[in-house]
Amino acid sequence: MNALEKQNSTRMFGLDVIRAIAILLVLFSHVYYLIDSTNPLVISLSGLSGFAGVELFFVLSGYLIGSILLRQYITDNFSLQSVFVFLKRRWFRTLPNYYLILFVNLGIAFFLGYPSQYWYKYFYFFQNFKTYSIGFFSESWSLSIEEWTYILLPFSLFFTLKIGNKLSKKWTFLSTIFLLIILAHILRFFNMKNSDISTMEVWNTNLKSIVIYRFDTILYGVLLAWLHQFYTHFLNTYKIYFLILAMNLFVLQFVILNVLGVDIMSSPMYFHVFYFTLSSVIFFLALPYFIFWKNSQSVFFASVTFISKTSYAVYLIHYSIVAVIFKYILSKFSFQFPSILILFIYFGITFLLSYILYRFYEKPIMNLRDKN
Template identity: 85%
Template sequence: MNALEKEKTTRIFGLDVIRALAILLVLFSHAYYLIDSSNPMVISLSGLSGFAGVELFFVLSGYLIGSILLRQYITDNFSLQSIFIFLKRRWFRTLPNYYLILLINLGIAFFLGYPSQNWYKYFFFFQNFKTYSISFFSESWSLSVEEWTYILLPFSLFFVLKFGNKLSKKWTFLSTILLLIVLAHILRYFNMKNSNITNMEIWNTNLKSIVIYRFDTILYGVLLAWLHLFYAHFLDKYRVYFLILAAHLFVLQFVILNVLEVDIISCPVYFLVFYFTLSSMIFFLTLPYFIFWKNSQSIFFTSVTFISKTSYAVYLIHYSIVIVIFKYILNQLSYKLASSLILLIYFGITFSLSYILYRFYEKPIMNLHDKN
């Protein structure tokens, strides 16, 4: 079996659908800024789509890395060497693209005169570890959350297993995940008691985008990986019901509570502690339906797979490179382009550059890693 055939047999189409959906939601979230729309409905939908897209990526990422880590944890003695092997694999997948795009963003910030103080923090993912120090490359906040969770999770599993291994590995793994989720809630609670977050703009930078308050979002995906390994039949049997429940919770959180005017002032405990819990549970309940969608003969198969494969590259370049430069060029023009044409160019450039990045940089590095 050659590499292409192997890839076709191991890819799960449902997860490609989730990746494609998530990145399209993120792409749409910045469209209003690009076309200078002041329509409040468009702005609200853009904010919702961006938030949902990133949260969906978080839970999906947790499921994927959780599946890898759990198999390693159960079948191996799970030593420090096991952790370093896991981290090396993740860093090979994520860091080459990140550092390349970071250097390009530094060049853009210098050229356009954007503030780039604290630029060194980006190299170590400290730009939003416990305080928000992001002045450019704004989408990097979510990558910091992911990278630090990749470190926190296996080392936590190692120490719990080493010093408290009275339970079997199956239950030790679950206990560790649940303890970390509780820890994130405790940190958010103390942050609520000791901070003054009174509007959603401050909430966005001082809570939503901070690593130490957000790592649990990825852990819900890890929890799903545990359920899939040990209780796959249960997930498969009730996956449609879970999807229906997720849809109802989505309407509750993003429609009904807004209609009822539940806000950060009237209900701070919800917004500052449990808002992300409900969001994560929505996507935690959504994923089982797609996990068991192994393949498809749909006419959209090729498009979905293409968008999925390039999704990481798209996420890295769509805003701080494509939109920033495109917006700069549009502002220099003496005439105004139609919004539909602007969006067509935006999507065309984004996917074209992302394919180039994926085909000639990301994929060769991954192939090199596989050979070694």
């Protein structure tokens, strides 16, 4: 078996499906922007798909890093060296692509005249740490949340293990996750008491996209990793029921509550503190069904695997590079292109460039990491 066959044989098809769904939802969220749609339904669905796609990525990421950390935590001494090994492997996975695309975005921002006075914050993921300072490369808000959570979680696990070294690692790990989740809720509650967020636009930039209020969304995936490790049979037995519950909660949050007129003014506690909780719980409940989907003979197998493998590259370039430049080029024409042609070109260019980035930059770096 060659290296490629070995890699593909160890992939979990269900997780590839989740990645593919998440990135396609994110891509769809910019459709209205590209075709200049003013249809309220299209705009609403675009907003929902973008939010759902990113939140799904968050929970999936939490499950993956949680599985890695938990294995280290229960089998090793979990020293500071363990923490730095974990961080080094994560940074090999995320930072090379990020910094390459950041430099490209800096060039685009300069060329198109986008606000870039806070460009230096992007190098340390401070562009949305506690205040929103994003003038370009708007996708980076979610990457900041991920990177800071990668730091917060292992160090928290290390220190709580030292404090409670006589306790079972199983329960120390779980206690740490719950404490961090509670901390995020406390921070959002105090934000509600000390800020004036009265519109969804302000909510989007001053709460939804801020690291110190959102790190818990990844921790629900870590919690799922804990359940998968210690209660595998339980998750496998009830996975379809969890999926059905998740679907019903999704309809409740994004359809029924909207129809009932629940908004940020009438229910500030919900929108400030618990809106993200319910979103994360929905995807936390949906994920077990896909965790146990090991492989597939589906005719869509190759397409799903391709989209999954290139999903990080797609996320990095799809909007601030491809969509923005494509939109700029379209504005130079004196006539309107058919919407279907615009979308076909957009998706085609996005996946072509993403494959090139993955094949000739991301994958060699990952191979180097694994080799060393």
